[in-house]
Amino acid sequence: MSILEIWLLAVSLAIDCFTVSITSGIILHRIRWGIFLKMAFLFGLFQAAMPFLGWLGASRFNHLIETYDHWIAFALLAFLGIRMIREHFKDEEERSFDPTRMKVILTLAVATSIDALAVGISFAFTGFRTLSSLLYPLTAIGIASFVISLAGSLIGVFFGKRFNLRVEIFGGLVLIGIGVKILFEHLLANH
Template structure:
């Protein structure tokens, strides 16, 4: 694979993380270095880790992964999105709503947005490509996109008084539906 192909692969894989980080920034409404790095690091870690895990699983597990990866991603995104929508409709104080900085929430989002990276890792194993450059590029691109997303979401969230957790929940569910449709009807 050329570096341009690797870069395009990394950008494609990081799009779900970008959407999630924009939503997280909008909910937090603050763009401190700690918040940016925490969200971006967790999302980048899962993208790189799932690529590596997929690569290590190799082609022997390809059929197993292909049959369930879309369902896992859909279920996780549906749960997290549904939770965000439900919480947006509750009369709660701002600090009682879902916290995107909660490690449990971040890990759930990281896993949900990285399921495709698992399948990509398996594909990379079949192509017998060098993993170190690819995994590092995926991690860096996802980190940068996610960091930008948190800051962008925080700035937009502070200027627009919308139920951004409702919108974020709908976005997560839409991503899950997109993954499910792609795997069930377009594969």
């Protein structure tokens, strides 16, 4: 795999993080560096860790992971999306979908990184034989996800302020859409 291919892969894996970060920035309506850095860090960490885990388990658990990874990603994203849509219809005091809560950030980090697990499995079969050969791709994936997530949060704040958007419904539909996309890509690839 060339350096260009590695970075293109890293950016493509970060697109789901970017979308989720934009939505979170819109919901928060203001720059919250601590939250945005925590979210970007965890997104980058999980995006880099999942390919490693996929690579590590490819020889033993390949058939188990490939069978269910898309269902897990879909369920997590659909759950969060439905929850976000429900929040739109609640009064301000009743709202509980909070992209600043660690539980929400961790769930989003896991859900958006499930595809990276499959990438790690493919690494095991495309010439990445040692951990040292994986260091560059994993680092690139983590850095790209961090930077793109942080940019998405800032873009979300800008648009949220500029257009006074309340996007719980839109954000929920985006999360569900990402889950459906992951599900259909895997189902169609297996037929």
